[in-house]
Amino acid sequence: MSELVAGSRDLRHPLRFRTLLYRYWFFAWLFRDVGRGSLFERAAAWRHNQAQARWLPTYMRRWGIAGVAAFVLGAAVEQLGGAALLAALFFVPSAITVPVNAVIGAAWLGLKLLPAPV
Numbered sequence: 001m002s003e004l005v006a007g008s009r010d011l012r013h014p015l016r017f018r019t020l021l022y023r024y025w026f027f028a029w030l031f032r033d034v035g036r037g038s039l040f041e042r043a044a045a046w047r048h049n050q051a052q053a054r055w056l057p058t059y060m061r062r063w064g065i066a067g068v069a070a071f072v073l074g075a076a077v078e079q080l081g082g083a084a085l086l087a088a089l090f091f092v093p094s095a096i097t098v099p100v101n102a103v104i105g106a107a108w109l110g111l112k113l114l115p116a117p118v
Contacts, residue, residue: 027059027104034117046116053111060104067097 015023023029030052032045074090077083 027056030055043116050111053108056104056108060101063097063100067094070094
């Protein structure tokens, strides 16, 4: 039996569904804090974050698809039943996906275009 490297996860114990759901929708777990540690640790964290930025378009796509799906469901509920309150249960989450995608896009552009902080 092989030994586990410190910090690695034992594959016999998969992540809980709640953790997987969080990681599917939110990306903060991918990144390291650039404001902590020595100069070299901060530079390493910046390079790590730049490498992890490749996943941000995937999160944008997930949020975009969910937003469009929620909007279509809200429109269908409104057209078929005329229940405005029920349709609002779909329209509000659809509207929330717009600023979420704006934040993700700003983070992605910042990690791609801005120079490393000093």
